[in-house]
Amino acid sequence: MSKINIKDLARKVINDLKPYKTARDEYVENGNKMILLDANENPFQTEFNRYPDPNQISLKNSISKIKAISNSKIFLSNGSNEVFSLLMQIFCEPGLDNIIIFPPTFGMYEISAKINGININKIPLNRDFDFDTDIVNIINSFNSKIMFIPYPNNPTGNCFSESHVEMIIKKFNGLVVLDEAYVEFSEDKSFLPRIEKYKNLVITQTFSKAQGMAGIRLGMTFANEEIIEMLNKIRAPYNINSLTQRTALLKLKNQEEVKKEAKIILREKDRLIGHLKEFNFIQKVFPSDANFILIRVDNSSKRYNQLIKMNIVVRNTSNQFGCENTLRITVGLKSENDKLINALKKINEL
Ligand SMILES: Cc1ncc(COP(=O)(O)O)c(C=O)c1O
Structure with missing residues (x-):
């Protein structure tokens, strides 16, 4: 005590x-x-x-x-x-x-x-x-x-x-x-x-x-x-x-529903992490205990703006201490995550 x-x-x-x-x-x-x-x-x-x-x-x-x-x-x-x-x-x-x-x-x-x-x-x-x-x-x-x-x-x-x-x-x-x-x-x-x-x-x-x-x-x-x-x-x-x-x-x-949704979000997070690791311009995927993922990229402003042009908003966290060139991505619905993965694929191929 x-x-x-x-x-x-x-x-x-x-x-x-x-x-x-x-x-x-x-x-x-x-x-x-x-x-x-x-x-x-x-x-x-x-x-x-x-x-x-x-x-x-x-x-x-x-x-x-x-x-x-x-x-x-x-x-x-x-x-x-x-x-x-x-x-x-x-x-x-x-x-x-x-x-x-x-x-x-x-x-x-x-x-x-x-x-x-x-x-x-x-x-x-x-x-x-x-x-x-x-x-x-x-x-x-x-x-x-x-x-x-x-x-x-x-x-x-x-x-x-x-x-x-x-x-x-x-x-x-x-x-x-x-x-x-x-x-x-x-x-x-x-x-x-x-x-x-x-x-x-x-x-x-x-x-x-x-x-x-x-x-x-x-x-x-x-x-x-x-x-x-x-x-x-x-x-x-x-x-x-x-x-x-x-x-x-x-x-x-209705806490059962909350638990069910959290499980789906966590499953989607794992799936997203798997994909994020495939792209060359993503240098690091940080471990996450939450419903979002922090990634380090080659150039955060450039990648952030490319995603905005594709109608996807993530958070540019680069101005935070120790977070140079990072983006924070909230795990969305499966359909939203699919669109994000496709957008990242396109960016990777540019
Ligand atoms: C760590 C942390 N605490 C608190 C909050 C805000 O919580 P609330 O919406 O209850 O004010 C956030 C929102 O992003 C958060 O990330």
Whole structure:
């Protein structure tokens, strides 16, 4: 068990904050049909004339069952992106505190830090996009409050070694945010069962990837109660709208479909990787635990533009640290992947 005191880690202003109470926070359904005259809503009934459940109880109950974690350890946000910023607001004093990121990494950590006036320490990954072996010796050198680890990593697609990540969580004197946005594509690697063991571990997952619900903007955060309470303190009231809550609840009832789709996507990924290795201008296909593949090509701008001309959009990741001449390809439907393979064949023959 980590010795970190979460309250000491948080900003004083947050510890002292008395949060806004929404009108519905005090209302506990007791089986009676209540007359709701508390929130200045329009009383004429439509599907949406009432505010949504501010605490998203039904949705959290459902997530709690699926993830085998109690409601009190779950926080919901407007996509994972929102919670990165909320965590910084809780733990990092603008202008004073700093976070750690490990480039190449997901771009939003740096952007959120900049928006919040928080300093950034970058510890680069090695040439294999893994942590250096001495990583645990340096993570406490900057007095950092939070570190962000996408697991699997984006844009590279690989998971870091499990024992390395666990060692980092054990040794780091701040919060470790393990961003498991792509976890359904490498389910056995999730750190969720370790939430009970490490007080400084925060896990984020999302409805945007394997769940197929990027449009509803819903992110899930799992952490100990102290951190969840702080997140609840500073979030906007009614932060998850009714449509999102309802749609997510329906989706959670159909996890078999999600598993089936993830399997198909992984099969398609293997097929794509097989083809990518055949083309001369593709110099390296990086290992992937996610639903995308990073490749190194001879000239990324040229190959990117050739694909655009053939109506195929991939991501040019070349401006990221250590990713010169790389492209990131999302695994699509079989028909889309076939078109990509044909396009790459044509490019190869030019
Ligand atoms: C590692 C990682 N985390 C988070 C996100 C964003 O998640 P959300 O759509 O829930 O904000 C992405 C999206 O690309 C991602 O790659």
